[in-house]
Amino acid sequence: MNKDMEIRSWVRQALQICVSAGLFFLIMGIMFKFSHSSHADRFFMAGIAALLIAPVIRVIMMIYGYARSGEYKFSFLSFTVLLLLLTALIL
Amino acid sequence: MFELTPFNFIIIAGFGFCIGIMGSVLGIGGGAFMVPFFVLCFKIPIHNAIAISLVAIVALSSSVASINVEKGIANMRLGIILEMLMVAGSITGALILFELDERVARAIFGCILFPVSFLMLLKTRKVSAKKDEELICPPEKFERALSGGFYDSSISKNIKYSVKNILPASLISFFGGSLAGLFGIGGGIVQVPLMNLVCGLPMKAAAATSNFMIGVSACASAFIFFRRGLVINEIAGAIVIGVVFGALTGIRVLHKSKSNKIQAVFAILLFMIGIKMLMG
Numbered sequence: 001m002n003k004d005m006e007i008r009s010w011v012r013q014a015l016q017i018c019v020s021a022g023l024f025f026l027i028m029g030i031m032f033k034f035s036h037s038s039h040a041d042r043f044f045m046a047g048i049a050a051l052l053i054a055p056v057i058r059v060i061m062m063i064y065g066y067a068r069s070g071e072y073k074f075s076f077l078s079f080t081v082l083l084l085l086l087t088a089l090i091l
Numbered sequence: 092m093f094e095l096t097p098f099n100f101i102i103i104a105g106f107g108f109c110i111g112i113m114g115s116v117l118g119i120g121g122g123a124f125m126v127p128f129f130v131l132c133f134k135i136p137i138h139n140a141i142a143i144s145l146v147a148i149v150a151l152s153s154s155v156a157s158i159n160v161e162k163g164i165a166n167m168r169l170g171i172i173l174e175m176l177m178v179a180g181s182i183t184g185a186l187i188l189f190e191l192d193e194r195v196a197r198a199i200f201g202c203i204l205f206p207v208s209f210l211m212l213l214k215t216r217k218v219s220a221k222k223d224e225e226l227i228c229p230p231e232k233f234e235r236a237l238s239g240g241f242y243d244s245s246i247s248k249n250i251k252y253s254v255k256n257i258l259p260a261s262l263i264s265f266f267g268g269s270l271a272g273l274f275g276i277g278g279g280i281v282q283v284p285l286m287n288l289v290c291g292l293p294m295k296a297a298a299a300t301s302n303f304m305i306g307v308s309a310c311a312s313a314f315i316f317f318r319r320g321l322v323i324n325e326i327a328g329a330i331v332i333g334v335v336f337g338a339l340t341g342i343r344v345l346h347k348s349k350s351n352k353i354q355a356v357f358a359i360l361l362f363m364i365g366i367k368m369l370m371g
Contacts, residue, residue: 008160008167015157022150023335026328033095033325044324048146051331052317054153055310062171077171081307084178088311089318091182 007065014061018054022047056085093133095325103326104333107147111337115155118298120148120277120305123204141274142316143327145309148277150331152306154338164299166239169254174304176261177268177278181308184272185315204365210284243295256289272312277305
């Protein structure tokens with residue numbers, strides 16, 4: 001497997017794990033909501049958090065992947081995107 | 092106060108399913124449809140509607156990107172360059188929104204939909220005028236750093252292309268990001284024509300790369316809305332479930348279909364929503 005394929009594979013896996021986790025929590029949240037359970041909101045929060053973290057994890061994977069393959073310019077650009085995302089989290 | 096009933100869930104998730112299918116094919120987040128849908132059909136305040144829309148766009152983008160990245164259709168290197176300025180624009184847009192009155196935000200959003208619908212119609216005509224084979228760049232240009240290639244199953248050919256006009260494209264990308272933050276749209280409405288017409292990417296690569304990018308810019312704005320407690324969790328949950336399943340269905344079913352006809356219908360629908368938003 002070449003390095004580009006490796007980065008693509010990491011990005012795919014990171015996104016799929018986060019989306020699957022988010023979807024699981026949200027479906028659980030809906031089920032709890034319809035059964036009038038007080039836990040519904042916690043599942044909704046966990047699901048939304050898992051979804052919102054997916055792009056952040058994806059960017060981290062790209063920073064590491066491009067740095068590992070010696071493409072420091074793209075690694076630095078990805079790092080800048082991560083900094084902007086963290087800025088948005090603080091604001 | 093909105094109450095999520097099983098009936099409402101079916102309506103919202105069903106709508107999200109349609110958005111997921113369209114978004115995965117056209118490379119847009121669908122915020123231009125979701126925000127008016129929540130405001131007009133469920134009387135949800137526009138700031139909450141935008142917040143919910145942004146969460147759904149992140150879900151749509153992540154679902155579609157995971158498949159397009161694996162297939163090599165999304166150009167990740169170009170995506171990083173454009174999304175850097177797009178994220179900066181998105182944060183700027185989200186912060187400006189809190190200073191805006193709801194009526195003003197609604198009027199601006201309505202007005203923006205008209206040129207966007209025209210742009211989409213125009214793009215449909217341009218794509219129709221060109222055959223897919225004409226979009227293939229000469230092989231000597233292939234060695235550029237941002238060049239890319241993918242297998243297009245609709246024409247059973249390997250498409251290779253190079254990227255041009257990266258500097259003006261980056262600046263326009265900032266504008267696309269600002270729109271995303273301001274109005275809860277993905278920004279794909281700007282990014283897809285930008286990459287297709289300015290950067291010279293084939294339509295499918297432009298749509299896939301746009302889907303790859305819009306999640307990050309929407310995420311930046313969504314963080315701001317989420318921290319301010321503007322996301323209505325149960326509605327976000329319902330629309331996300333629909334959107335994710337729609338995206339996964341759309342990418343498999345519609346990947347081989349021609350998107351120009353769907354896009355024309357899309358443009359007309361945008362125009363109608365614009366009128367409705369302006370009428371309040």
